[in-house]
Amino acid sequence: MAQHDFLVELGTEELPPKALKTLSAAFTQGIVSGLAEAGVTHGEVLSYASPRRLATLIRSVDEKQADRDIERRGPAVKAPEKAVEGFARSCGTTLDKLQIEATAKGDYYVFRSAEAGKATSALLPTLVDQSLAKLPIPKRMRWGASRVEFVRPVHWLVMLFGDDVIDCEILGLKSGRKTRGHRFHYNHEIELISPSQYADNLQHPGRVMADFTARRETIRQQIIAEGDKINGITQIDPDLLDEVTALNEWPIALTGRFEERFLDVPAEALVSSMKEHQKYFHVLDAQNNLMPNFITIANIESTDPQQVVEGNEKVIRPRLSDAAFFFETDKKTSLESRVEKLKDIVFQNQLGTLHDKASRISALAGIIAEQLQQDKGKAERAGLLAKTDLMTDMVYEFTDLQGLMGYHYALHDGEDEEVALAQNEHYMPRFAGDELPGTSAGIAVAIADRLDTLTGLFGINQPPTGSKDPFALRRAALGVLRIIVERELDLDLRQLLAIAADNHTSLPARDGLEDKVLEFMLERFRAWYEDADISAGVFLSVLALKPSRPLDFDRRVKAVSHFRKLVEAEALAAANKRVSNILSKQGSLSQADVNPALLTEDAEKALADAVTTQQAALAPLFAAGNYQAALESLSALRAPVDAFFEDVMVMAKDEAVRNNRLALLSQLRSLFLGVADISLLGN
Known part of the structure; x- marks a missing residue:
């Protein structure tokens, strides 16, 4: 059977950068799955994605579906004649064309025929259309007077099967063989003769690197080289690298500089400002200190790169100035004096204010520290201050710095170092695989904070349901288990949950609450052990006993x-x-x-x-x-x-x-x- 390469490219306005990889993978997978369901075999699959395009190239696609035999069993020979005639009509034939098949249960009518495979070129428009319709797009948009909906406005469509254009219309676009180059470097149409030309013709003369993975690696190498030029080590956040890859079609790395006076501000605040707002990479020196430099990725190869650098330096200066201002302003008010202000912030309508929560955390953290034979006073102090940095200007502006700024402000206030470290550590682990709190106070507050939230939400009948978990209770439960097991803490969860529940003023579902939350928490172990290749039977054999000490559970x-x-x-x-x-x-x-x-x-x-x-x-x-x-x-x-x-x-x-x-x-x-x-x- 003859085979041809297939290319589809959808040209759009700039796609959401954080969603580009997901959209590209889903688009390609949708087409591949469609071909599999249609029984069309093919060779290598290549996926392309850039800010203005989604594309898929599939090599050696069969020209048509394979012919297939159809067999349908109908009613028994003894069935009423009308039933048999109805079966024949549903098969598009007559009674005399049906065959009789003997089975252990008797003789039955059977319809058999051969269906010729359809041309692949006739199937592809529907497969592409269906794949686009199934893309994980939370909210689609319309543009102009069109009724067409997509994540962004669409401008062109390439559909080639071999050297031929597949004649169709998708998302209101007529298919063709013309793609487009870089918006600034080569804002012209590029005619494609065959699918195999796609990537090369876009790169030269189009100045577009269509392959996401190759473009990502180019950026990675460029920013490492830029760091080397200034004797620094470029810090590469994988998520940021993906995002800038999705923002650029012709990436060029450039290094800028900011004033050294900004280094007096905690490095985390500067990094957050550069990364979140400007999509810059930061650089560390050989001693792991932040350098007064940043690396940006431009989507243009400028004849005067210094002008581009200076433009970026002008943009980052006010951002860093804001961070410096917030830091200096926040230091004028101690964390302790902010405790009272927590009364103005509601944690949850039925569970009181952040001040109420801080008081509960403090009390429970003290008990946990006592059980671990650690300093009760430090744990209580750390718990009381744990949410105060939420009242600072810096954290209000850079929410991802909660905890980190609490640590810096606590040190500035003269708090004990362990109490200061606990301000940041009590949020650990923030995500799967994240590091755990290291200090005794940090461990106690981290556990207390999560148990307070768990008992509170379950106590007002608001546990997670299905995929909805607005307070991240599943993550909180797993965090507690990780801390207890990996830090080898001999703590009884049922006992601590009972104390946490009693710390709440009034919970409608108080009866049996500790057992209900304990069951929920122990169930989190299931995925944990699946990841460790421990069978479900092993997990269930221990769960049946409901040990309330996670460390003991893990050992069993x-x-x-x-x-x-x-x-x-x-x-x-x-x-x-x-x-x-x-x-x-x-x-x-x-x-x-x-x-x-x-x-x-x-x-x-x-x-x-x-x-x-x-x-x-x-x-x-x-x-x-x-x-x-x-x-x-x-x-x-x-x-x-x-x-x-x-x-x-x-x-x-x-x-x-x-x-x-x-x-x-x-x-x-x-x-x-x-x-x-x-x-x-x-x-």
Whole structure:
């Protein structure tokens, strides 16, 4: 079958830079998925994206769909004639053209035919149109008098299949073979003879680097080279790199400078101003100090680059001046004096003001520090001040600096260094993989802040629903778990949640609140362990016991995960499931002692001796939380357990013997439940 390259390019006004990669990937994937559903095979897929275009090039696309056989089974031969005729009409044929097929259930009418594959060129317009319609665009726009909607106004459409234009209309545009070059360097049409010319013709003479990945790498190399020129190290934020790649079609890196007096301002504020507002990269010296320079990416190769640099320097100067002004102004008012102002800011209508929250955080942080045998006073102080930097001009202007500015202002106020560090650390981890708080006060306040929010929102019946989580409660729960587990803190979540809940003045859903929030938090472990390639059965076996200490929960999971790899694990898991089923049918059983005098079978005597031995051996292991060693010890029970179920009738006619054997099984199960419910390992 003949094959041709396919190219589609949609020319637009400047697309949203932060969404460009997502739009490009979705556009290409939509077309590829459409071809797969249509049964059209193809070769390499190339995706292109720049500020003014989305494009996809697919090599070696089959000229047409493969022919396919169609088979539909209809009613039974014994069915009413009208039913059979209706089936024939639905197949576009007559009764005499239907075939009869014998099956185990009787004879049935069957329609069989061969459908010729459609030309790929006829399918592509619909596939492209459908892909554009499915793009993840939150809000589409209209322009002029057109009823067409897209993320930005569209201006041209290229649709080539081999050397031929696919004649169609999409988003109100007639397809053609002419793309356009750079808005300033080559504002002309470029005629494409074939899809394979696309990237090369755009680059020369069009001065457009259409390949997003290649353009990104060009920018990365340029900004590193610019940093080297001034003996600095360019700091590359991947998100910022993606954004400037999406803003430029012909990127040129240039280095500018700002006045050294601005370096008196905390570096984070300067970096935020340069990065968020101007899309500049900052540079550090060999000692990791911020240099008075910035690197910008211009979308034009100027004949007078110095003029471009000076223009950027004029723009950044007032931004940095604002940051310096905010910093100097904020330092005139201490964080402590801002505590009272927190009463003017509502945290949540039913949960009070930020002042109320700060007071609750302070009290709970003190308790946590006490339990960890750390300085209670520092934790309480850090918790009380934790939200005060939200009242500063700097954080009002640069919201991403909350916490960081609290640290700088606390140091300026003469606060203890640990209290100052906690101002920033209590927001950690801010995102998945972020670093954790390092100081005791920071740990205590970070946990207290999140538990206060969790109990408060659950207590007023506002838990997360589906994809909606406005207060980021899932992230808060996972943050607490990470801190406790990775910092190896022996804290009881149920106890802390009860204290946090009681700190609130009035919660409509207070009854059983700590258990409800604990269940929600422990469920966050599921994805955690999935990422670590630990099976759902292992997680569920521990969750069934609902350990309220996250560190203990994690140790149990790791122990069960190790146990699952032992050769004895499968048999013992099955035995536990069998024991669980037997005991559940007996209703409530007391933990009665096993009467040796009622043990008559050798297998049950052997199992009783093994259980007694394990009870003595496991006691110190459970006390030390050494669950892995405990399960390794329990693996020795495989042989006596197998022999017991092979040779012993549990439900004996003699009630005393039966109850004695049930008591033995109950003791056996209790040994494993000291770690997890391993009967769930098959889940």
